[in-house]
Amino acid sequence: MASLMLSPAKAADANRGAELAKRWCASCHVVDGGQKQASADVPPFSAIANRSDFSPEKLAFFLLDPHPKMPNFPLSRNEAGDIAAYIGSLRK
Ligand code: HEC
Incomplete structure (x- = not known):
């Protein structure tokens, strides 16, 4: 419990x-390995996770302010953080 709160x-x-x-x-x-194809020119999450400049913090921040090609998401800060943590877990 204590360690959860510290990090x-x-x-x-x-x-x-x-x-x-x-x-x-x-x-x-493409959000996970089991998924075959989504849109052709959209980067799969595994590719995003493996970029050299990837960080979950930056990604969560990005998700709170989606760029124009993406629809506006009703994501809360916590949800953005959860998705960023998931994408981070795909990093090899
Ligand atoms: C309607 C289609 C669409 C949906 C839905 C969508 N995206 Fe995207 N996303 C795109 C496109 C298109 C790009 C590439 C944009 C570009 O190259 O400018 C992109 C790029 C990204 C990038 C990379 C940005 C970068 O730095 O290059 C991230 C991260 C991302 N999306 C996350 C998400 C997450 C998380 C969700 C779900 C909450 C999501 N997207 C839902 C279309 C979508």
């Missing part, structure tokens, strides 16, 4: 992020 990055829930990603993102992005 904010661990407070995000990657499993919940996976559920959210399947609901909100899978129509355009």
